[in-house]
Amino acid sequence: MSGTPAPRRGVPGRLLRHPLGLVSALVLGLIVLAVLLAPVLAAQGPGVSELRDSFRGPSGGHPFGFDSAGRDVLSRLLYGGRTTLGGAVLSVVVALTLGVPAGLAAGYYGRWFDGVASWVSDLIMALPAMVVLLASRAVLGSTAWVLMVVLGFLVAPAFFRLVRGIVVQVRGELYVDAARVSGLRDARIISRHVLIVVRGPIIIQIALVAGVAIGLQAGLEFLGIGSGDGAPTWGAMLNEAFQNIQRAPLLLLWPGLALGLSSGALVLLAAALRDVLEDRGGSTDRAVRRTAEAPVAPEPAAGDERAALLSVRGLAVAYTLPDGSDREVVHGVDLDVRPGEVVGLVGESGSGKTQTAFSVLGLLPEGGRVSRGSVLIEGQEVVGLSERRHRALRGDVVAYVPQEPMSNLDPAFTIGAQLVEPIRCKLGLSRKEAAARALELLRMVEIADPERAFRSYPHQISGGMAQRVLIAGAMSCEPRLLIADEPTTALDVRVQAEILALLRRLQRERDLGILLVTHNLGVVADLCDRVAVMREGRIVESGTAEQVLHAPADPYTRGLLDAVLDHVPARPAWRPRKATT
Amino acid sequence: MSTHQPYGSDRSGGRPPGPREPVRPLLEVAGLEVSFAARRRTRTRVLKGVSFDIRPAETFGLVGESGSGKTTIGRAVLGLVPVQAGTITFDGERIERAAPRRRRELSRDLQVIFQDPYTSLNPSFSIGDTLMEPLIAQGTADREARGRVGELLERVRLPADAADRLPREFSGGQRQRVAIARALALRPKLIVCDEPVSALDLTTQHTVLELLLEIQEQTAVSYLFVSHDLSVVRYMSHRVAVIHQGELVETGEADQVTARPEHPYTRALMLSAPVADVHEQRRRRRELAQETGVS
Numbered sequence: 001m002s003g004t005p006a007p008r009r010g011v012p013g014r015l016l017r018h019p020l021g022l023v024s025a026l027v028l029g030l031i032v033l034a035v036l037l038a039p040v041l042a043a044q045g046p047g048v049s050e051l052r053d054s055f056r057g058p059s060g061g062h063p064f065g066f067d068s069a070g071r072d073v074l075s076r077l078l079y080g081g082r083t084t085l086g087g088a089v090l091s092v093v094v095a096l097t098l099g100v101p102a103g104l105a106a107g108y109y110g111r112w113f114d115g116v117a118s119w120v121s122d123l124i125m126a127l128p129a130m131v132v133l134l135a136s137r138a139v140l141g142s143t144a145w146v147l148m149v150v151l152g153f154l155v156a157p158a159f160f161r162l163v164r165g166i167v168v169q170v171r172g173e174l175y176v177d178a179a180r181v182s183g184l185r186d187a188r189i190i191s192r193h194v195l196i197v198v199r200g201p202i203i204i205q206i207a208l209v210a211g212v213a214i215g216l217q218a219g220l221e222f223l224g225i226g227s228g229d230g231a232p233t234w235g236a237m238l239n240e241a242f243q244n245i246q247r248a249p250l251l252l253l254w255p256g257l258a259l260g261l262s263s264g265a266l267v268l269l270a271a272a273l274r275d276v277l278e279d280r281g282g283s284t285d286r287a288v289r290r291t292a293e294a295p296v297a298p299e300p301a302a303g304d305e306r307a308a309l310l311s312v313r314g315l316a317v318a319y320t321l322p323d324g325s326d327r328e329v330v331h332g333v334d335l336d337v338r339p340g341e342v343v344g345l346v347g348e349s350g351s352g353k354t355q356t357a358f359s360v361l362g363l364l365p366e367g368g369r370v371s372r373g374s375v376l377i378e379g380q381e382v383v384g385l386s387e388r389r390h391r392a393l394r395g396d397v398v399a400y401v402p403q404e405p406m407s408n409l410d411p412a413f414t415i416g417a418q419l420v421e422p423i424r425c426k427l428g429l430s431r432k433e434a435a436a437r438a439l440e441l442l443r444m445v446e447i448a449d450p451e452r453a454f455r456s457y458p459h460q461i462s463g464g465m466a467q468r469v470l471i472a473g474a475m476s477c478e479p480r481l482l483i484a485d486e487p488t489t490a491l492d493v494r495v496q497a498e499i500l501a502l503l504r505r506l507q508r509e510r511d512l513g514i515l516l517v518t519h520n521l522g523v524v525a526d527l528c529d530r531v532a533v534m535r536e537g538r539i540v541e542s543g544t545a546e547q548v549l550h551a552p553a554d555p556y557t558r559g560l561l562d563a564v565l566d567h568v569p570a571r572p573a574w575r576p577r578k579a580t581t
Numbered sequence: 582m583s584t585h586q587p588y589g590s591d592r593s594g595g596r597p598p599g600p601r602e603p604v605r606p607l608l609e610v611a612g613l614e615v616s617f618a619a620r621r622r623t624r625t626r627v628l629k630g631v632s633f634d635i636r637p638a639e640t641f642g643l644v645g646e647s648g649s650g651k652t653t654i655g656r657a658v659l660g661l662v663p664v665q666a667g668t669i670t671f672d673g674e675r676i677e678r679a680a681p682r683r684r685r686e687l688s689r690d691l692q693v694i695f696q697d698p699y700t701s702l703n704p705s706f707s708i709g710d711t712l713m714e715p716l717i718a719q720g721t722a723d724r725e726a727r728g729r730v731g732e733l734l735e736r737v738r739l740p741a742d743a744a745d746r747l748p749r750e751f752s753g754g755q756r757q758r759v760a761i762a763r764a765l766a767l768r769p770k771l772i773v774c775d776e777p778v779s780a781l782d783l784t785t786q787h788t789v790l791e792l793l794l795e796i797q798e799q800t801a802v803s804y805l806f807v808s809h810d811l812s813v814v815r816y817m818s819h820r821v822a823v824i825h826q827g828e829l830v831e832t833g834e835a836d837q838v839t840a841r842p843e844h845p846y847t848r849a850l851m852l853s854a855p856v857a858d859v860h861e862q863r864r865r866r867r868e869l870a871q872e873t874g875v876s
């Protein structure tokens with residue numbers, strides 16, 4: 001894998017800092033080392049038997065004693081590990097060579113190869129592994145190695161499916177398209193962009209499959225249907241020990257321990273690898289403290305007139321970082337919305353406008369909280385309000401219209417069901433009454449065929465219609481304040497104009513107050529009476545829409561307005577030129 | 582496979598009337614049709630016979646709503662989607678069915694800037710590696726490529742040490758500059774800009790557009806500029822085409838199409854986009870209501 005730049009610590013380094021990873025890697029490393037050094041460490045060959053030594057206990061050069069045939073247990077353990085672990089390696093190698101390339105090709109190219117390969121993989125997975133292993137032993141002979149090759153073939157689909165799934169996802173990424181446009185060969189795209197993503201999951205899978213292979217092989221040997229060639233394996237040793245369990249129970253311990261330790265270490269290593277490889281964010285996954293501390297008591301309003309519907313004073317929002325420290329993202333915001341008034345909250349991404357809106361709703365994401373300030377909704381302080389009472393306020397007095405209409409509808413339920421449920425819950429209506437109310441709401445938001453929309457699933461309606469449905473849902477309990485977070489950003493301009501017209505009508509007919517969070521100054525000009533401009537968690541300027549848009553006082557607002565391209569002259573007509581590149 | 586067109590030949594249907602210089606277009610798209618497989622052996626027609634051309638050092642703007650097929654046009658030119666019918670002629674050569682090998686060579690002349698600067702850069706590659714990729718793919722020596730990366734970063738006004746950093750350390754605007762630098766790496770003749778600024782904030786959008794104009798001024802590169810935003814397209818393009826449901830409904834000089842459109846669809850698009858002027862917006866709203874019946 002050429003050029004994988006990593007200004008971060010490499011995987012081995014991070015694995016060794018992971019306690020579980022360090023211990024399991026160490027155990028596994030020792031076992032492998034001991035098995036590799038068998039000729040050096042073992043006192044004698046695995047097959048050397050001295051009948052007078054049978055069942056003799058541990059002695060000088062033979063710490064584990066002798067087995068029923070008078071063979072040195074340690075020597076058999078060390079040599080047996082070669083077959084057992086070697087067999088597992090063989091299975092994994094076979095599974096990798098079959099599964100990974102097939103998965104890459106099927107995922108990347110799709111089409112007929114994907115169809116055929118997926119079918120074959122499903123077929124293999126449907127086969128009962130034990131039965132196939134027994135049958136292949138009967139047909140192919142009884143060497144351990146042949147059985148392990150068959151086992152590798154049987155577990156290859158695990159790699160195939162894993163790799164294929166990831167590659168299908170990666171293939172859709174724009175950076176893969178960009179690489180194609182850059183003139184890279186498919187092979188190079190796969191090796192550079194795709195392998196790097198599947199590498200981690202494959203390594204984890206290897207550890208798991210190796211553990212399974214050791215277990216299965218030992219199981220076969222234990223049942224006495226493993227290799228018949230007398231070569232020592234841990235499973236065969238277990239079998240022999242089991243037959244003499246009354247006479248020398250300790251003989252069972254050593255191969256059992258070897259098997260348990262190595263497959264246990266593999267599983268734990270896989271878990272540690274998963275932690276290390278899949279933690280891409282860099283930060284620790286230490287649980288974020290759920291803070292419900294009462295914020296600093298709101299400062300008394302000293303001769304300050306506060307709006308009747310929504311009044312925000314000195315609002316600050318802070319997030320608890322994983323290391324326990326706090327980061328403030330909104331630093332003291334004042335905002336008022338009167339009944340029947342549309343107030344725009346304008347800013348660029350990261351300005352804190354959405355955080356401000358979410359604090360009013362009491363819906364800040366995990367880790368976030370109002371750290372100081374006061375939010376009055378119809379005169380009631382909502383900062384520090386219990387979740388239950390806040391929930392009562394949402395829907396009844398305050399309602400919310402989100403940015404992405406589609407992702408806010410559940411694809412599994414009809415529009416009608418999604419409207420009826422909250423209405424029943426909130427207003428305590430019967431199913432029939434609630435359905436009638438939902439239809440009335442759909443009519444109110446100017447949906448042409450309300451009955452049909454009622455029966456439709458979200459994927460059957462357009463984005464504009466979905467936004468109308470969400471507005472209908474928001475209006476179901478006749479709220480007096482609507483908080484709309486970029487309600488038209490995801491929509492096409494013609495649909496945007498319709499939604500803005502709908503909001504204007506609702507505001508006029510129902511004296512609805514609207515807090516409109518947006519980055520679009522055109523939307524502000526279209527709908528808002530007043531506007532507040534936010535930057536880096538502070539309001540830099542506020543006033544009537546006309547004041548702010550036509551005579552901005554703050555340089556930041558002026559900069560924003562200068563970036564608007566409404567009145568720039570069109571580009572002059574093209575002229576040929578003598579191009580020298 | 583290549584059929585050379587005579588100088589100044591006119592094979593496209595979507596040209597505006599008026600006198601034109603006999604310059605051979607850099608890119609000619611004629612009768613382009615693209616469809617995707619839908620359920621039960623049917624196909625959805627995404628492009629229904631699209632024709633236009635782009636001259637050297639020209640920006641051709643393509644405006645449309647979501648699902649109109651505007652992005653598909655760019656992807657067809659780049660060879661990322663198969664073409665059912667019609668021709669794409671680049672620099673005198675038919676490329677709509679170019680063989681993979683030829684397609685790889687074409688990437689020297691034909692580049693792309695995607696909309697989303699967050700997914701168009703591989704998150705695990707450093708900026709330097711991302712910029713080296715097209716250079717190495719076209720056989721540039723390692724050492725030379727490294728030098729070129731420095732030039733490119735300077736060109737898009739990113740600090741030189743950006744080469745060693747990962748995309749996640751950069752803002753959306755900076756990432757889009759990296760994407761621009763990658764597109765420029767091979768000194769292409771045409772760059773397909775697929776909504777290059779719609780994921781960016783207003784002020785960032787402005788500086789990125791300025792950068793693109795400046796690059797065109799210096800390198801005489803042509804742009805196929807795809808966007809949903811009429812004002813952005815107006816600012817960037819010499820000529821503009823409006824696409825609606827897979828067909829170009831209006832093509833012409835930027836000022837005419839974006840300020841005095843003839844087609845009712847274009848008029849609706851123009852009037853629907855709100856402007857940051859309270860009085861002007863009120864007037865437009867009334868006009869739109871008269872035109873479309875939206876209250």
